[in-house]
Amino acid sequence: EDQVTQSPEALRLQEGESSSLNCSYTVSGLRGLFWYRQDPGKGPEFLFTLYSAGEEKEKERLKATLTKKESFLHITAPKPEDSATYLCAVQAYGQNFVFGPGTRLSVLP
Amino acid sequence: DVKVTQSSRYLVKRTGEKVFLECVQDMDHENMFWYRQDPGLGLRLIYFSYDVKMKEKGDIPEGYSVSREKKERFSLILESASTNQTSMYLCASTGVGGRGETQYFGPGTRLLVL
Numbered sequence: 001e002d003q004v005t006q007s008p009e010a011l012r013l014q015e016g017e018s019s020s021l022n023c024s025y026t027v028s029g030l031r032g033l034f035w036y037r038q039d040p041g042k043g044p045e046f047l048f049t050l051y052s053a054g055e056e057k058e059k060e061r062l063k064a065t066l067t068k069k070e071s072f073l074h075i076t077a078p079k080p081e082d083s084a085t086y087l088c089a090v091q092a093y094g095q096n097f098v099f100g101p102g103t104r105l106s107v108l109p
Numbered sequence: 110d111v112k113v114t115q116s117s118r119y120l121v122k123r124t125g126e127k128v129f130l131e132c133v134q135d136m137d138h139e140n141m142f143w144y145r146q147d148p149g150l151g152l153r154l155i156y157f158s159y160d161v162k163m164k165e166k167g168d169i170p171e172g173y174s175v176s177r178e179k180k181e182r183f184s185l186i187l188e189s190a191s192t193n194q195t196s197m198y199l200c201a202s203t204g205v206g207g208r209g210e211t212q213y214f215g216p217g218t219r220l221l222v223l
Contacts, residue, residue, distance in 0.1 A: 034211060043113075043199050043214035087152070089212075096142075096167070097212060099152040 002027040004100035006088055012106045013078055021073040021103045023088030031095075033071050035064050036087040038102070044087055047073075078107045112136070113215035115200055121221045128187040130218050132200030140203045141183035142212065143167075143175065145196040152199065158183055190222045 007022045025033065032051055036044035048057040050066040057064045061082065063074040073086055088100040116131035132141065142157040144167075154167030156175040164175050172194060176184040183202075187194055198218045203210040 032210070036214075041197075041217070041219065043217045046211055046213060049211050091210065096154055096157065101149075101151045 002090060002092055002095065002098045004088055004090055004098050006086075006100040006103050008103060009101070010104040010106070012108065013075075015079055015107055015109050016077050018074070018076045018078070020075070021086055021105070023071040023073070023100055024069060025071070025088075025090045025098075025100075026069075027090045027092045027098070029093045031091045031093045033066055034089045034091070034097070035071070035073055036089070038085045038087055040085075047086075075105070078105075080107045080109050083107045113200055113202055113213055115198075115215040115218050117218050118216060119219050119221075121223065122187075122190050123223055124191060126187075126190050126222075128190050128220065128222075130185040130187075130198055130200075130220070132183045132185070132202075132215055133181055134183075134200075134202040134213075135181065136202065136204065136213075137180065138202040138204050138213075139180070140210065141177065142201040142203075143173075143183065143185045144199045144201065145169070146199055146217075147196050155185065190220075192222050194220065195222045196220060 004025045035047040038044045048064040053068045055066050061076050065072050085102040085104045087102045089097045112135045114133050143155045144152045146152050158164050158177045174186045200215040201212040
């Protein structure tokens, strides 16, 4: 059975304090790994898709990386507006998405 | 930009009422999905559709039905609302083909059943 876990469950950072969020997965035949950002009371907003080990994607202060077992979302010099829940999801070939529980990030000014 | 819209942001209904949640996407996507999101349980798939008039059960279909009469519109129906259906409901859509099917989400409908 495909599974996705995320750690930590919650993370509190000072503004400018870089860190990483982890997404560990087990899936047979990875088609894609997806990162989303979700603000309270809103739908998830798409950030990145990664397809194969070694791939990296960047957007502003965020950088996503992928290995055969996990993905990291690196946040460089975060700002308070980066505060949100970050969701990871995987899709195997011929299967629906499997979402992780999310990491709740708070960035304090 | 992909746009997925949902008919209501907030709904309050009584137990036993029939509830319709509407979702519309403007990107000519073939695939549409309904999820519910609850604290501690994450996103759970209720139903999905790969084509007009086609539907497939997800992980938690009990108490729900769906309708897809047009490609751009996917409706979730609660035949007789119950308090345990109080939740955040999220609609998503994807295209077909390519290396991966990125799901794009609507803003969500927060449903309270009293």
